[in-house]
Amino acid sequence: MPPRAEQAPAPGTRLGSHYDQCFGCGPQHPQGLRLDAVAGEGLTVDAEFTVEAHHQGGPGLAHGGILTAAMDEALGTLNWLLHTPAVTGRLETDFVRPVPVDTVLHIRARVTGMHGRKIYSAAEGRIGGPDGPLAIRAQALFIQVKLEHFTTHGRPEDIKKAMDDRDLFERARAFEVNP
Ligand SMILES: CCCCC/C=C\C/C=C\C/C=C\C/C=C/CCCC(=O)SCCNC(=O)CCNC(=O)[C@H](O)C(C)(C)COP(=O)(O)OP(=O)(O)OC[C@H]1O[C@@H](n2cnc3c(N)ncnc32)[C@H](O)[C@@H]1OP(=O)(O)O
Numbered sequence: 001m002p003p004r005a006e007q008a009p010a011p012g013t014r015l016g017s018h019y020d021q022c023f024g025c026g027p028q029h030p031q032g033l034r035l036d037a038v039a040g041e042g043l044t045v046d047a048e049f050t051v052e053a054h055h056q057g058g059p060g061l062a063h064g065g066i067l068t069a070a071m072d073e074a075l076g077t078l079n080w081l082l083h084t085p086a087v088t089g090r091l092e093t094d095f096v097r098p099v100p101v102d103t104v105l106h107i108r109a110r111v112t113g114m115h116g117r118k119i120y121s122a123a124e125g126r127i128g129g130p131d132g133p134l135a136i137r138a139q140a141l142f143i144q145v146k147l148e149h150f151t152t153h154g155r156p157e158d159i160k161k162a163m164d165d166r167d168l169f170e171r172a173r174a175f176e177v178n179p
Pocket residue numbers: 018019024072073074075076077078079080084085086087088089090116117118141143145147150151159162163171172175
């Protein structure tokens with residue numbers, strides 16, 4: 001198991017968005033999931049995602065890909081606790097129970113191990129409360145990357161906009177100098 005980073009937000013801290021246009025957590029994204037995540041004890045995060053009408057797959061039910069995106073995002077927020085940028089390499093989901101529109105999905109994510117640049121993690125999504133019935137389970141492999149991963153591959157105009165955002169730039173730089 002990796003250590004909880006010294007710079008990791010204290011347990012109970014709302015993690016906020018890593019990028020305001022992110023589909024998973026960005027407050028500026030018009031159709032995004034607006035996942036709300038809070039740092040837990042150790043290497044854990046608690047997050048909530050409210051299923052809305054535009055997330056439907058079947059009538060009145062959440063689309064499986066949307067639920068997977070919410071799990072991906074919640075697992076991604078574990079990066080804050082390790083204080084390192086990492087991207088999803090592999091993500092496996094088990095859909096255990098349908099999730100209706102208007103439901104809050106309570107997600108608890110945790111790091112389960114690390115080997116070199118590979119970060120292993122898992123999460124459960126429950127409905128009706130943080131200890132309610134299990135609706136979705138996920139296991140992921142994230143791979144640590146340098147910030148160049150984003151600047152090299154991202155669409156140039158979006159990278160420029162992100163770099164011009166002082167807050168985001170400082171946050172990203174802090175990741176780079178304190179890996
Ligand atoms: C400028 C603004 C920046 C803003 C960002 C700042 C900070 C971010 C900080 C915090 C963020 C907080 C929350 C983030 C929330 C995000 C949630 C969403 C996350 C995503 O949604 S993110 C998008 C989807 N994601 C991708 O877009 C990845 C595309 N992909 C690649 O970019 C490459 O593929 C990469 C980099 C993954 C690897 O490439 P690579 O060349 O660096 O490394 P390599 O291939 O050598 O792999 C190294 C070791 O991982 C093993 N490995 C690799 N892939 C594997 C697989 N699939 N299955 C099993 N093992 C695998 C190898 O087998 C080897 O293992 P070994 O070391 O044992 O040999």
